[in-house]
Amino acid sequence: MATPDLADAALLAAVADAGGFRAAAERRGASASSISDAVRRLEEACGVRLLNRTTRSVTPTEAGARLLARLRPALAEIEDAFDALGGDEETPTGTLRLNVPTIVARRVLPPIATEFLRRHPGVRMEVVAEDSFVDVLAAGFDAGVRYEERVELDMIAIPIGPRRQRFAAAAAPSYLEARGRPEHPRDVAAHARIGHRFARSGLLPAWEFARGAEVVKVPVEGPLVASALELEIAAAVAGLGLIYTFEDALSDEIAKGALVPVLEEWWLSFTGPLLYYQSRRHMPSPLRAFVDFVKGL
Structure with a gap:
């Protein structure tokens, strides 16, 4: 051979x-x-x-x-090694355009972006936060942040932010007093559920709970379905029903007591967000600097 x-x-x-x-x-x-x-x-x-x-x-x-x-990760590393030759004195300048989910824009990106921009004053960052799944390159972005199942196969992806995240289920104290507390995911079907619909695709995901090998999926039915997380959280705080979304998005309201966690042992855990980009021989200096920065976190 x-x-x-x-x-x-x-x-x-x-x-x-x-x-x-x-x-x-x-x-x-x-x-x-x-x-x-x-x-x-x-x-x-x-x-x-x-x-x-x-x-x-x-x-x-x-x-x-x-x-x-x-091959792709290895080829990208080789390209990075050659591109880095003589690049130590180069100061990255220009615009870095990112497309990220709203939860990442709210909870993950702020400390990363501010420190990166502090270190690289020649870079200007433009961030579009949306929960629709666009072709980032066709839309004019340099890179995107997505979760594992939404990353295109021909892209290079590296972790950014938390390596693991969870969905959390919660409700207002007034709701639980009036309707009772679910003890098993099957009980959720008898409760009002506040759902999230993805704006561009129209997808309304079922709620998925997991404990060990047991997985329970519950369709979303209730008084409110929205594509704005802030509205969904406000509805839950007002006592309109159960909410099941990113734990990070509910942490402030849970800490204040405005929402009470339920079914904690069933919360679904998943891989954290990934920064993804196309491997290119001549990567723009702002993107290369950002990739190197994220790799070093």
Whole structure:
């Protein structure tokens, strides 16, 4: 078996990212035939087909997708190492555009952004906070923050902020006095529920509770469904029903006693947010500085 060539592996990733040989060739300033030859050499060296080729599309095979998932972080680190040569004296300047969920903008990003901007006065940061799932690159952003299940497969993703988070269920004392306290997630079906609908997709997720191997899902039905977390929390504090959302979003009201936690042993735990961006040979200096800063946290 021939030894796979790292340069050929980088061209495989370029084809997968561009969606075809011609588009990859335009981005790389090379010929489509030379890139096709490189991918063919890599497939021969690996002894497995890595790309499905049709007249309309070029997509990774199952083996190719597994290989790319392992290759992309390594290729990004190699690019970072070369780009860092001679870059110690460079002061990053320009605008960094980020798209983040509202909970991240409220609870995760503030201390990170302020310290980063303090260290890099030449950088201007623009942040759009929304809970719809947009194509950040197509929308003109340099990077985005999302949770694991919402990160595109062809992106590089690194943790930002807490490594684990939880959803928390709570209600106002007045509501619990009037309606009683749920002792099991199945009891939630008999209670008023304040739901969150994602504005762009219209998705209204069911509430998911977990304890050990047992998982209970409860559909959302109640007096209020909104796409604004502040409105949902205010409704819960007013005693309109149970709320189930990010623990960080409810912590202030719980600390004040305006909301009372319920079903704590069933709160769903999940991986914290990820900063994600496209691996590019010439990454803008504000984005590169921000990625390096987040990696060092």
